[in-house]
Amino acid sequence: MGIYPPSLENLIVQFSKLPGIGQKSATRVALHVLRSNRDLAEGLAQSLIDVKEKIRFCSICFNLTDDDPCSICRDDNRANGSVCVVEGPGDQLAIEEAGIFKGRYHVLHGVLSPLDGIGPEHLKIGKLLTRLEGERIEEVILATNPTTAGEATASFLSRLLSEKDPSIKITRIALGIPMGGDLKYMDRMTLEHALKSRLPVTR
């Protein structure tokens, strides 16, 4: 039997199931909820239920959304010809927050990882190929992360897409020295990419 009343103990247990929250943090949050007014608890409970009931995948790009299709897929002002392929909703959000890409997205929901038992059949790759048939896509931007699994996924997609439609333009996001980076601390792969992808200086 715990030192707290069962209902509080249960709340601590539930909070400690969340990633990055240990027993101590869970206790602190639970006690905060207990001390706060009823509105906070009701709002929190309702938000949790809403997120489970309302959030689903967009049937076109497979991003998380309240409405299907999502706001980006519904937006007529966005360029239809280019699709940016990302690993997960977080990556799509990062690009969207930068505000520089005005095309469409496709969320794969993972990367190829044989060690974790994740193969092509576990990702939204088939759906991307279906989109090529139904939409007038001129360019596919492969924006998976430059990790081993991300690179392998990009090259796998590149081969698959060019087999499906040889006329389609397939591009990969650039790799190299990040803004604010320091050459001294760069690894040889990054330096190699940066030098290979160097650009002429505009005068």
Next chain:
Amino acid sequence: MTTHISNAIIMRTWEFGETDLLVSFFTSDKGRLKGVAKGGRKSRKRFANCLDLLSLVKLEYELKRGRELYFLHSGKLVHAFPGIRSDFSSLSLASYMIELTETLFPLSVTDKEMFALLKNAFLALNEGKRNGVLRILFEAKAMALGGYRINLDKCCGCGRPYAGEGRAAFKQSKGSLACLKCEQESKLSPGLSPDSVKVLRVIQSTPWDKAQTLDLNNEMIREIKPVLKLHIEYRTGQRLKTAQYLE
């Protein structure tokens, strides 16, 4: 406790807390280890892109008193094997090699030859060597290093030495050749020609550099592949998860 510096191959990583990484790595001098890289997901200085899967790195690490996990201080990328990263079939084979190594070598079991085998296999994969041949070379050598060398010298039934004449069958439960009088060729006891037996013997006993130059024709590959598959499944007691991506 002293700090060690070893060449290592990154086998697996798991996100740990907000910015840390739990890393499984195979070192040249201490075998397979597990450690925590504090800030490993964000550090641009201590772990500049060196904790990516399958990378060959120079790691600095130490075992804190009373802990089971090593503490990773820093790392430097030695080779990222770009040829493996840019091809899914190569990534699948490299992942299979990692899984087989994990199965054969428990934590902290040192084997310099196994480290060299893994590194050489990755280098060959990176250079675009034929995946079918590489798989056979790696499987046969890894099993031999793990203590499961296939007996190719004599029949496991009657004990008659195999003189390299006529076909023989592979008996899974014995991990050995059997003459056709003692064991009939079948799906569960695949047959081997004298040339295939000779090649398999050379692969098991010679260093990587020499084994790599062997000329395996398609017939040899077709014969040796099922033998090694049955041998691995029987000795490890499982079908490796990554094997499904090799076909």
